[in-house]
Amino acid sequence: MKIKKTSHEIKDKILDELKNGPKSVAEIGENINSNWLTVEKFLNELKDDGLVIEVISSPKMKVYRRVDDLAFYGLPFSQDIRDKTFSLLCTIAKKWKEKNQEGPIPSKTILQKIAVEFIESSQRIEVPILRFHYGKTTALRYDEEFEMECKPFNLNSEQNTLLLNLIDKYKKMSARKAEQEQYKKEDMIFYRVKEKGIIQNLLIKDSKTLELGLLKLSALYPLELVDIFPIFDNFIYCSINALNLSSKEDKTGYLQKIKELFSLVWDMVTTAYFFSDAEKYITQDKKELFFEIKKNILNSKILNLSPILEDFKSEVESINTENIPINITERAKEAIHSILED
DSSP: OOOOOOHHHHHHHHHHHGGGSOEEHHHHHHHHTOOHHHHHHHHHHHHHTTSEEEEEEOSSOEEEEETTOOBGGGOOOOHHHHHHHHHHHHHHHHHHHHHOTTSOOOOHHHHHHHHHHHHHHSSSOOOOOEEETTEEEOSBOOOGGGGGGOOOOOOOHHHHHHHHHHHHHHTTOOHHHHHHHHHTSGGGHHHHHIIIIIIHHHHHTOHHHHHHHHHHHHHTOOGGGGGGHHHHHHHHHHHHHHHTOSOHHHHHHHHHHHHHHHHHHHHHHHHHHHHHHHGGGSOGGGHHHHHHHHHHHHHHHHHHHHHHHHHHHHHHHTSOGGGOOOOHHHHHHHHHHHHHHO
16 A cells, blocks of 8 residues: 655655755656655745745746755756765865864855865866856855765875865965965966956056956956857946046046946856856756756846946946047057056
């Protein structure tokens, strides 16, 4: 005789299924041997309880993930990638605590920077590195609550020494300093120009040097992110025109608008960067799900940014352009020359 599962048992099975990444209602139902309607009913209850999130809701598919999913954006990375990445993060955290028993545990930023440098400095470490908002990171965030479930990362003596040296290197750094340390690397020039050419000049309100920073950043724009380049380019166009206003008072007001807009533009661009890097680590059977998540996340950021940018563009285009002493060609040449010297 078939024993009917209780609602509590079904919910536990659903949460177990989602432990290793997002899944569709149909996929969960097949794996736990429950029909579609039953699974959706209990998923809605779990959603109301704040334990799961509906990632995709379309006529084609409904996909859910756990709220505590450690993968950024709940991306469907393989179990192998999830296990190796979290194992490495846990091992770094554990060794940090052993070396700094009286000090604070490392911030999540510091932890990620150590992990990235360790992976890049080691041979045959198959843990993905992805570019994100503040530079390179792994595919997962670290959460101390899950440490007990984590297996230690297998280190040889050389790797162990390397890791301990990296912990010594980073233990006195702030998260900000750790980011800037990573930006010094040759392949991080896009982030370095953002930091030196945009952020620093916005802080000190140096409009002329900021203009060159914007042009440099535009010249370094990643080719793989061509789909959102028109939005980025629109921001650069509006910002440079605004910075060439003859009125010093107006220019100060526009600096604040550029600062606010840049944070949204950078968030959009680096999110697209993350998805571009992540795609190569997604198995073929999860590609459709991956692209649906990517579309939803990026579209929400674009929808948030677009009306603000359009308002800024309308305001800038209302300026009498005869009063704008701008020579984009010469400024662009200067920016490109500056890049070559960087």
